[in-house]
Amino acid sequence: MAQKIVTVAGIGPVTFQKRGNTRSIRLHVQGSKVKVTLPSRVPYAIAEKFLLARKAWVLENITPASVINIGAYIGKQHRVNIQYRDTSRPSSRVSDTAISVTLPAGLDSQSSEAQRIIIKACEKALLQETKSLVVPRLQDLAYEHEFVMKSASVKRLRSRWGSCDTHKNIVLNSYLAQLPWKLIDYVLVHELAHTRHLDHSSAFWQEVGAIYPDYQQRRKATKAYSPHVITT
DSSP: OOEEEEEETTTEEEEEEEETTOOSOEEEEETTEEEEEEETTSOHHHHHHHHHHTHHHHHHHOOOOOOOOTTOEETTTEEEEEEEESOSSOEEEEOSSEEEEEEETTOOTTSHHHHHHHHHHHHHHHHHHIIIIIHHHHHHHHHHTTOOOSEEEEEOOSSOSEEEOTTOEEEEEGGGGGSOHHHHHHHHHHHHHTTTOSSOOHHHHHHHHHHOTTHHHHHHHHTTOOSSOOBO
């Protein structure tokens, strides 16, 4: 897959990626990231025109990138620590409570290069938190309300907070650990309700409402978040 990153006026860095199995140009916005996928035969210039024609939509849906500084809190229990050393290559390590990033001396932590490294480490921490904190909460809720699920796994999802298939396998978004617990619980019950009702029928919402009568407020509040790294 060939790709290049172009700084588009008014939008910022945009990743253009060519794929052989793609038949049309597609636009994706996730947090502050904008990506355009296009068929391998289509020139990049055509894809850029496609993006510019939808610039207004991108600006409505993009989340401005926030700089992650030393001391920032990520998720439920991680804190960012940044240090400099006489090295040519950056590195990172994630423990149970800390995100430790080592940068070469002279590399500004606020630069795009450093921020990519820091964000990647934060994403690793969130994956860890969602597995260790949110999945057990899902299991507790399933037991408490007598839902039967086959499995629970965690992945980085592009837009949805979770999914449930016909075999009752639930997948949770690795960014889920960043939401307030009240909203996390709503997402978990939402997916558990899909083990009984795969659609969003009235019976499905009755199932959710029986557990959380305020589910409409929780649902609305959840839509204010998008899957990307959030600092506190």
